[in-house]
Amino acid sequence: MAKSKIKPLSDRVLVQPEPADDKTESGIIIPDSAKEKPQEGTVVSAGPGKVENGNKIDMSVSEGDTVLYGKYSGTEITLDGEEYLIMRESDILGIVS
Structure with a gap:
């Protein structure tokens, strides 16, 4: 994964989605139009956090x-031929360990 040229602001996160499956477990090839949109990815870059009511709230996620x-x-x-998502930290449901 190349270093991103985008630095998210506030509580935003830049995520590189995992590639969608090309085949089913039984070996059937899935056409692009029928692929499920991935719901898992890797954080490439994260903003510094946000300020709410005068208090700084740090990010819960970090690069990697x-x-x-x-x-x-x-x-x-x-960006450079790679697909990314930029979203607010609140759009993230959880961290996979």
Whole structure:
């Protein structure tokens, strides 16, 4: 994974989604139009956190964490031919350990 040229602001996170499966377990090839949108990815970069009511709230995730997020979370962007999602930390459902 290359170092990102995007530094998210506030409580935003840049995530590289895991690639969607190309085949089923039985070996059937899945066409692009029928692939499930991935809901797991790796945090490439995270913002510094946010300030709420004068208090700084640090991020719960950091670079390299594998995270789960909602199916329609984030905004898709393409950088150097790679697909990424940029989303708020609150869109992340959990960290996979």
